[in-house]
Structures are given as structure tokens and as C-alpha cells.
Amino acid sequence: MPTRDQPTSRPATAASDTYSFLGPAGTFTEAALAQVPEAAGKPWRSVNNVGEALDDVVSGRSVAAMIAIENSVEGGVSATQDALANVPNLRIIGEYLVPVNFVFVARRGTTLADVKVVNAHPVAYAQCHLWLDAVLPSHGHIPATSNVTAAASLFESGLADAAIAPPNITKHHDLVVLAEDIGDNPSAVTRFVLVSRTVPTPAATGADKTSLIAELPDDRAGALLEMLEQFATRGVNMSLLESRPIGDALGRYRFVIDLDGHILDERVADALLGLKRFSPNVTFLGSYPRADRIRVEVTGRYGDDAFVDARDWLRGLIAGESD
Secondary structure (H helix, E strand, O other): OOOOOOOOOOOOOOHHHOEEEEOOOOOHHHHHHOOOHHHOOOOEEEEOOHHHHHHHHHHOOOOEEEEEEEEOOOEEOHHHHHHHHHOOOEEEEEEEEEEOOOEEEEOOOOOHHHOOEEEEOHHHHHHOHHHHHHHOOOOEEEEOOOHHHHHHHHHOOOOOOEEEEOOOHHHOOOOEEEEOOOOOOOOOEEEEEEEEEOOOOOOOOOOEEEEEEEEOOOOOOOHHHHHHHHHHOOOOOEEEEEEEEOOOOOOOEEEEEEEEOOOOOHHHHHHHHHHHHHOOOEEEEEEEEOOOOOOOOOOHHHOHHHHHHHHHHHHHHHHOOOO
């Protein structure tokens, strides 16, 4: 795969054809980007963090960026959630799931008995603590900016004896695998989103998700319940609800929300209208196909026809028609 350190051999193309991802080559983010048909054969730009990835999109250096937003073990990725809340004019245009597991690697000639210090990304480290506590109970930890960087650092600083890395790391670095499948949860999955500049909302597929960020109007009893009722009374399920501090004062939070459904679904559109009347700040992040392609099923009173019939009934009443 082309990266910043390993550019494509094809002739140079426009920046608008480039896709950014958290690198270097071999990361789970790169594996997520490999699932995007439109990115195949296009230049891929390796970046160091979420902020750089989104700056690529905003500045036009890239047409889109792949970033991690949620992990089935650790929950939401706070850096991504905060960046999406603060960088305007972005849209999520797709989501992708990558199974997550890890291997324990070291320089050739190193054994498990030699390991005193481990280099690992904090999220990976947290997901492997049971294995580490059992096998290396007295080890030290040096945080890394990515899973691949953790492995690459073994050749650079020499401060760590081993690293936690993705299973395909030996394709990129001459390392020996000391242990495989060291993750605490074999079913762990990370959810990634592909983010572009603001674009027209694509048509609904019936298996969609809508993401947004909203703030409460004030700090009072029942305010959160009132916000949640905008969705509950319209039959809109929330598959994600997480709070993040706004940062301007203690006790001030914004809420990152994923809804089952598309903004063009009548129930979702009606809920967003209610939310807009309620919340002082609503950021629409996009409606896009679900990674699992599972269709969203609702009962009859929450289907599109029910909302259309209700509006027609109201128009008839206003026009003086018989009910």
C-alpha cells in the first residue's frame, strides 16, 4: 500500500484523489482503508494523528481520511470525538469494522525472559493487560503513538525490549513474534469512519446509521431525559450515546450520538427537527451505510407512511376537510 514513506509508483495525481490514514503502514487504520473500493489504486497518505488526518481533508490535501471512532472494548475514541466536534464542515461517508488482536514482538535474539519494558499504544496496552500481568507482571510500559510505531521504535530508541503490534507487523519489520493472540477479548472490533468535506447526503439504503453531536441547553434536572425523548417518542434507536466535556467550564458536556436510520427516514428527520429546537448546538456528522449492512426495522407507527399520513391528516384539518 502506498504511504508517505513508501509513495506510489504511479504518476502523480491530484491531491483530491489522496486518502489519509493513521500510519505508518501496517496499522489497523490502513486495514480499514483497504476496505474502501474508491480508495483502491489511489495514493494513500500516512499521518501521525487524527488532527492531521482531518486537517488534510479540510485543506484539500486529501479527499477523505480514515479514523478510528469506537472500540468494542474501550468504547469511543475521545480524540476522534473531540476533533469531529471542533472541526467544521466534515461528513462521515462510511463506516468499516476491523477485528482487533495483537502479537508480542521483539528484535531477533530476544526471548520473553529478556523483556523488562514494553512499548505499546495505550489502547492496545489496555486490551492486553491480562496477558501482560500473567506473563510479565513486573514489566514497564512506554506509550507509543500507534501500534506500528511501537514495533518500529524497537530499532530506534532501544528503550523497550518488546512491543505490542498488529498481527501483520512482520511484513513491514524484521521482528520475531514471541506470542500471538495476546488480546484479552478475542471478539474485539474497532469501528472506523471515512470522513470527507461536507457533501450532499447520499440516498438511504435501509441499512443506515446517522451520527451527530448535541449539547444540552442548560444544566438542570431532566434536561438529558428531554433530549433523549426526541428520539424515543419517534421510535429512533440510539446505538451510541457518549458524553465528552465541552471544555469551557466544569459540568458542561456534549453528547456524541449514533442513530439507527437515515436523515431521509421520516422518523429520523422528525427527531432531528425536535433536537434542533431543543439543543443550542447540533452538529450533523452524516448519514451513511452501516458496516454490517443489517436493515433497520421499525414498527408500523414509526414507518415513513405513518408520518406522511399524520401530516396529510393535519393538512386536511387545516383545509377544513372531514376527518
